[in-house]
Amino acid sequence: MSSRISAIEALSHGLVSGLYQRQEVGFGPGRGYAATLMPEVVETVRLDVDGWYPQMMVSGSFSTGPASFKTGYVEWAADDLIAHPTSPYVWEGYMRGTWGDTGLLPHQQVKVEIPGGGRLSWIPATLIITFFGGAPTVSRRVTYVSPFFRTAQMVWDSVEGATRVTSYNTGSHPNRPATLPIQNLTMAEVFSRAGVDLQTSTAERVVPLSLSGADDKWSDSELEGVLKQYWSRYKSQAQWSMWLLFAGLHEDPDTRGKMFDHFGAFKRRGGAAFNDWWLDYYGASEPYRDAQIHRRRFVTACHETGHCFDLIHSDEPAASNWWPLGNEPLAMSFMNNPESLGGNGSNFFENFEYRFSDRELKFIRHAPEKFVEMGGPYYGDDYSDALPPAAFPDWTLDVSVSKSQRMFDFLEPVIVELKLTNSSDRPQVIDENILRTGEDVVVAVRRSGGVTTKLRPYVISCLGPKWRVLQPGESIRHSVFASAGTMGWLISEPGTYEVRASLKTSAVNAFAPPLGLRVALPGNREEELLAQEFFTEDVGRTLALGGTTVMQQANAVLERMADQMSDRPMARHAQLALGLPKLRGQKTLRLPEGQAPLCSAAADGGAIAVTKAYPDDGRRLIRAALSPGSGCETFPAEFLERLTRRFEDLLEQASVNR
Numbered sequence: 001m002s003s004r005i006s007a008i009e010a011l012s013h014g015l016v017s018g019l020y021q022r023q024e025v026g027f028g029p030g031r032g033y034a035a036t037l038m039p040e041v042v043e044t045v046r047l048d049v050d051g052w053y054p055q056m057m058v059s060g061s062f063s064t065g066p067a068s069f070k071t072g073y074v075e076w077a078a079d080d081l082i083a084h085p086t087s088p089y090v091w092e093g094y095m096r097g098t099w100g101d102t103g104l105l106p107h108q109q110v111k112v113e114i115p116g117g118g119r120l121s122w123i124p125a126t127l128i129i130t131f132f133g134g135a136p137t138v139s140r141r142v143t144y145v146s147p148f149f150r151t152a153q154m155v156w157d158s159v160e161g162a163t164r165v166t167s168y169n170t171g172s173h174p175n176r177p178a179t180l181p182i183q184n185l186t187m188a189e190v191f192s193r194a195g196v197d198l199q200t201s202t203a204e205r206v207v208p209l210s211l212s213g214a215d216d217k218w219s220d221s222e223l224e225g226v227l228k229q230y231w232s233r234y235k236s237q238a239q240w241s242m243w244l245l246f247a248g249l250h251e252d253p254d255t256r257g258k259m260f261d262h263f264g265a266f267k268r269r270g271g272a273a274f275n276d277w278w279l280d281y282y283g284a285s286e287p288y289r290d291a292q293i294h295r296r297r298f299v300t301a302c303h304e305t306g307h308c309f310d311l312i313h314s315d316e317p318a319a320s321n322w323w324p325l326g327n328e329p330l331a332m333s334f335m336n337n338p339e340s341l342g343g344n345g346s347n348f349f350e351n352f353e354y355r356f357s358d359r360e361l362k363f364i365r366h367a368p369e370k371f372v373e374m375g376g377p378y379y380g381d382d383y384s385d386a387l388p389p390a391a392f393p394d395w396t397l398d399v400s401v402s403k404s405q406r407m408f409d410f411l412e413p414v415i416v417e418l419k420l421t422n423s424s425d426r427p428q429v430i431d432e433n434i435l436r437t438g439e440d441v442v443v444a445v446r447r448s449g450g451v452t453t454k455l456r457p458y459v460i461s462c463l464g465p466k467w468r469v470l471q472p473g474e475s476i477r478h479s480v481f482a483s484a485g486t487m488g489w490l491i492s493e494p495g496t497y498e499v500r501a502s503l504k505t506s507a508v509n510a511f512a513p514p515l516g517l518r519v520a521l522p523g524n525r526e527e528e529l530l531a532q533e534f535f536t537e538d539v540g541r542t543l544a545l546g547g548t549t550v551m552q553q554a555n556a557v558l559e560r561m562a563d564q565m566s567d568r569p570m571a572r573h574a575q576l577a578l579g580l581p582k583l584r585g586q587k588t589l590r591l592p593e594g595q596a597p598l599c600s601a602a603a604d605g606g607a608i609a610v611t612k613a614y615p616d617d618g619r620r621l622i623r624a625a626l627s628p629g630s631g632c633e634t635f636p637a638e639f640l641e642r643l644t645r646r647f648e649d650l651l652e653q654a655s656v657n658r
Contacts, residue, residue: 016089016114017054019149020045020127020142022062045129045142046149047112048365049081049091052193055358056081058093058112059366060129064104072101073509075368078110089114097323099368108133149195149365150372151240154187154305156200158246163275165246166200168298168354172291175349185354190302190334194356195365196309217251218272242308242374243270244301250274257300259307267378271304273297295349302334302354309372310379311335311360319380323367325359333357394424397510399443399501402636406517410527411534411561412570413483413543414491414517416443417636418501420477420510422470432466434505435478443480444500445490452500456486458541479639484540492535494521526564533557543573547581549588549611562621569631572624576643579621585610 022043043062048055059077077096084090091112098105111130125144130137158164171182191198250258256278259271278293286292314336316326329340332352338345356364363372370376398419408414418435422428435441446452457480470476482499483491491497497519501512522528533539538554548554558574565571590609626632626640635643 015051015147016127017047017049017051018147019145020047020060020129021145022140022142043140043142045112045127046195046365047127048149048195051147052195053355053358053361055079055362055365056091056093057096057362057366058091058110058129061100061369062104072104074098074100074102074104076105076110077366079362079366081112087113105131106135107131107138146197148192148197151197151199152191152309152374153241154198154200155241155243156246157243159248162246162248163297165273165275165294165297165301168295169291170354173288173295173349175288175346177351177353180353185298187298187302187305190354191305194361217249218247218274239375240373241269242305244305244308245270245272246301247272247274248276250277256296257304259304267375268308268310269374271307273300273304275300296345299334299338299354306335306356306360308374309364310367310376311356311363312379313337314357314360315340322379323363323371325363325379328357328359331357331359333360335360394422394428395503395508395510396421396423397501397503397512399499399512399515400636401515401517402633403517404633406515408491408517408519408634409569410494410520410522411531411565412519412568412634413481413573414499415479415634415636415639416482416499416501416515417477417479417638418443418503418512419475420503420508421475422472425472427469427471429467430470430476430507432468432476434503434508435476441478441480442502442504443482445482446498446500447491447493448496448498452498453487453490455480455482455490457481458486458544477638479636479642481544484537484544488537489535489540491517491519492531494519523568530557530560534561542577547577547579549581549586566624567630569634572626572631572634575621575625579618579625581611582614582618582621584615585613587611 021041023040024042043060045058045060048057048059057077057079058081059075061073061075063074064072076098078093079096081091081093084092092109094109095105095107109132111132113128113130115126115128126141127144128139128141130139132138156164156166167184167186169183170176170180170185188198188200250272255274257271257273259268275297278296281296282289282292312326312335314326314331314333315329318324318326328336332348333356334354335356336348338348338352341348343350355361371379398421400417400419401414402417418441420430420435422430443455444452445455468476483489495518497517499515499517503510522531533553534557536554536557538548538551539557542548542551542554542558555578558578561574562571562578588609588611590607592605626635626643
């Protein structure tokens with residue numbers, strides 16, 4: 001029986017493994033403002049007890065309501081399922097882990113039951129999933145959907161002159177296991193046996209070589225550029241889609257293939273197979289040379305595709321806090337290097353059954369979706385990268401900076417812009433202030449090689465709602481001073497940083513792709529000396545909050561910066577912080593000198609005083625900060641728009657009060 005079977009065929013053969021779902025009625029898309037009631041998936045279960053390479057596992061996910069009302073989302077997996085001694089179509093196992101809102105699933109064990117004695121010969125077939133141990137027992141019924149655990153789209157392209165290999169005749173070379181079935185094995189079949197419905201096109205696509213330049217050998221830079229161009233035209237996001245480019249040769253003579261989409265916001269979306277490499281590796285005297293080359297090209301294509309599913313090399317060490325992978329130097333897997341087992345690869349192919357290892361199959365089939373899905377984190381990234389899929393796919397959160405190169409001068413503060421977009425196909429109502437509340441929005445910063453630190457802003461605002469209807473594709477924005485907070489300076493020393501953002505409320509649960517940026521080295525000795533006074537709490541507060549009339553030491557540092565570095569971006573931030581408080585009198589609290597027991601300020605003789613305004617000086621400094629020219633791109637667009645509105649109001653007040 002072929003593994004490329006439909007749900008009905010699987011049922012007719014008595015197979016129960018596959019994907020099950022539970023749906024509830026929620027609001028779906030409609031015309032204009034009219035949303036329609038439609039069923040939405042709120043729970044999935046992946047049962048893995050028969051079929052190709054059963055792993056005796058079950059995994060799944062569920063949310064606490066339809067997509068329109070979701071308040072939580074959790075993923076889970078249980079392994080070492082054991083059949084009930086008297087009921088062969090009942091399995092029980094212990095939880096391997098939970099991800100997401102783990103409080104929704106405090107249970108320790110799970111039971112799976114196939115009603116009707118195990119034969120799913122009717123439609124719709126169902127499964128009963130029961131969670132128990134450690135919390136009150138919960139049971140739900142889910143409906144059979146597919147014999148596949150995942151579905152992914154594969155797009156192939158071939159560079160002009162390169163050979164595309166997506167299938168292999170397993171009987172074409174005598175060096176093979178005696179039990180290996182002889183067949184024309186396709187990549188789609190390979191991944192079907194892994195539990196993935198790999199949807200491909202048989203059409204041959206050839207990219208003219210002239211597009212990559214005169215040299216037909218590829219560099220990493222070229223591959224990265226090609227990938228960016230590819231995904232700039234198509235939808236660039238985490239999605240179950242990947243692109244494999246069949247090329248000739250890489251400039252590194254040892255490179256057979258490459259998953260070149262390794263860095264950036266969206267990873268693992270593409271790879272390249274350098275099929276001409278094998279022409280020199282196997283000389284003319286190699287027995288069955290053509291079959292050997294074809295076999296290695298096929299294995300390389302499957303290997304690079306495996307990387308897109310976040311599989312690592314079989315002999316690599318497992319990452320801590322992640323699903324275990326690797327540590328299998330002897331694995332007969334697409335992810336291993338055949339030469340590592342000796343015999344120039346012959347020892348490997350003598351026992352290779354053209355499959356992934358059990359450990360890798362468990363990962364592909366049962367690891368949390370974000371771990372596996374193309375565009376998600378790369379295996380071994382910080383565990384915080386491996387966030388669960390957004391429970392509200394109708395909203396998209398992005399974090400950006402105004403500098404296209406994302407390179408900041410030493411001492412230049414970093415202001416990031418958050419953007420929340422209605423990514424659904426219908427209008428949605430949102431609180432326009434949702435990005436301004438410091439508790440709902442989480443921004444975190446990590447320096448390369450360091451730990452991730454949550455930005456705790458100097459001020460948490462409790463804002464009243466400001467309701468707004470966002471049309472599909474429409475966004476709201478808000479800027480955040482990301483360099484420093486109550487935890488100190490998070491972006492200061494030269495080096496590479498990564499900024500993350502998330503938004504979690506009862507209406508939205510969204511995670512922004514990580515943003516990478518770099519801080520340059522000091523330009524001179526003067527900057528190094530100034531840094532000792534600049535990276536203080538007072539200066540951080542002054543810059544973040546728009547100036548001060550109290551922290552005079554901070555003002556003195558900013559004055560030096562504005563005077564001595566007037567042509568640098570950091571001077572614009574200093575000018576702005578110095579100028580804003582001068583536009584109008586600033587209220588301050590005056591108290592008697594010395595220390596006293598805690599009491600009322602009024603009872604202690606304190607009073608609120610207003611400082612003298614210097615509107616002309618304020619206007620001069622602010623205009624210098626915002627004037628066109630070098631360094632003006634240091635401020636995000638939303639920040640400038642908001643500042644302009646505030647600036648105009650203060651200018652008007654200043655003119656009236658003169």
